[in-house]
Amino acid sequence: MNKNTLSVRELKQDDIEYIVQYWLNADNDFLTSMGVDLAKLPSKASLTTMLLNQLNQAYPEKQSYCIIWEVDQQPVGHSNINKIKFGEEAYMHLHLWNSDLRQKGMGAKLVKMSLPFFFKNCQLKQLHCEPYAYNPAPNKTLQKVGFQFVKKYVTIPGSLNFEQEVNHWVLDAESFKM
DSSP, X not given: OOXXXXXXXXXXXXXXXXXXXXXXXXXXXXXXXXXXXXXXXXXXHHHHHHHHHHHTSOXXXXXXXXXXXXXXXXXXXXXXXXXXXXXXXXXXXXXXXXXXXXXXXXXXXXXXXXXXXXXHHTTOSEEEEOOBTTOHHHHHHHHHHTOEEEEEEEEOOSTTBOSEEEEEEEEEHHHHOO
């Protein structure tokens, strides 16, 4: 069996179409299982503009920051942070685009590889993640990576979400340092 080579890197302009297609072509049941309110999905143009703007901002100005996940040098997913308070904290999101790659243990490895970008480049003290409580994959991944469970509560965790029960996880800079 071939062992896949995993890598991560910052978003490039050529990656934007992959992310746009992920959001706009995903199965509605899959999106709902992640807590997405389908009525809140942005247009192709607005999503593209948001991602292009991210490329041109210095780290302290970024409202969102994206890391591309690769398997055998092919883009397969992304992790991004938003609600960034530079030098303080941000909120992380995890997305494997291809369902064939999910639940194979790659997610935890890719998250671990992404963390140095988030902590160093945005000078974070804490990184939070609030996945839908009933979406087991990201919750298991966060636990494997070393995030600490804080609480379960009801909120609208992001601009694309419906009100939902989430699990709030946190990783602080001291725990992150290996």
